[in-house]
Amino acid sequence: MLVLFLCLFLLLLFLFKFITAYGDFTLMSKKQPKLEKIEDKVVWITGASRGIGEILAKQLASLGAKLIISARDEAELNRVKSQLKGKHAPDKVKILKLDLTSGEDALREAVDLAECFFPESGIDYMIHNAAFERPKTSVLDVTEDGLKATFDVNVIGTITLTRLLTPFMLKRGKGHFVVMSSAAGKTPAPGQAVYSASKFALNGYFHSLRSELCQKGIQVTVVCPGPIETKNNAGSRVPSEKRVSAEKCAELTIIAATHGLKEAWISYQPVLAVMYLVQYMPTIGYWLMDKVGKNRVEAAEQKGSTYSLSLLLGKNKAA
Ligand SMILES: NC(=O)c1ccc[n+]([C@@H]2O[C@H](COP(=O)([O-])OP(=O)(O)OC[C@H]3O[C@@H](n4cnc5c(N)ncnc54)[C@H](OP(=O)(O)O)[C@@H]3O)[C@@H](O)[C@H]2O)c1
Secondary structure (H helix, E strand, O other), X not given: OHHHHHHHHHHHHHHHHHHOOOEOXXXXXXXXXXXXXXXXXXXXXXXXOOHHHHHHHHHHHHOOOEEEEEEOOHHHHHHHHHHOXXXXXXXXXXXXXXXXXXXXXXXXXXXXXXXXHOOOOOOOXXXXXXXXXXXXXXXXXXXXXXXXXXXXXXXXXXXXXXXXXXHHHHHHOOEEEEEEOOHHHOOOOOOXXXXXXXXXXXXXXXHHHHHHXXXXXXXXXXXXXXXXXXXXXXXXXXXXXXXXXXXXXXXXXXXXXXXXOOEEEEOOOOHHHHHHHHHHOHHHHHHHHHHHXXXXXXXXXXXXXXXXXXXXXXXXXXX
């Protein structure tokens, strides 16, 4: 009887933990970042002019990192820099204007410059956070221009930058890539097929890179967030959508990186549950997504919630 009661209690505890989780179980088990892995380390962040990248810059600066912040909009980078506080901020924060679509020669110049900013250590962490905008459209409405624009930033630019930076890291025998992928890089994302394809590509590339080079000191943390609330999307998001804050997402990203996690998932339910299903029970996961797919595209068209369980029933299309 006691054993039965204990089992029931543990099951309820597990269910409660799962329902209220905002990250995968491994990530949730790590409570704090390892400060010694961040303080005085050089961190280069792309897409730092707004959104999650801006918050990452703020949190990393306050933990004592030396920062290089990149994006195309220099004025916004200056605004972000002026707001950073920490052992090496704002004065020693370096701004490196960067367009990920500018081609190999320009990206090589950017890498050379970034490596020179802190010559005594070079780059310890490269946070690949920048991404092309991700409007929701049906696969039928994808244009060649949209496809190329997404892949140029999310995949070609990001991989080229990595290819150019890795030899410097290998020479030092250490370096850590942190990649802001997405839940859409783990599960089907109806209405965002091209974005999803670009994130699956990143996952494949960076997990392979780690397998090839981990014995030479190269680490990779692939972060897969579900819906995140940023200042940027706060105005346009559907009120009923439950999103993890950009602050929490950045905090968990830093925890995942400093604990050397290979992959981390950040989301509320039901997205987290779908990620578990697709990963561990793909037959059920894909069946579920096939039920949701058409409704999700229609919900996006009608500005309804695209992350709700009621998509299963075809409800929730209207805002
Ligand atoms: N927000 C979410 O709900 C969510 C969910 C899952 C995953 N993610 C991922 O998390 C990351 C950050 O998302 P976010 O919502 O914070 O993004 P965001 O607000 O759209 O910001 C994108 C950043 O990328 C930069 N960027 C865009 N094109 C660029 C280019 N050609 N070259 C260099 N930089 C460029 C932008 O700066 P400039 O315009 O100044 O260049 C900006 O700083 C992305 O990788 C995204 O896919 C976000």
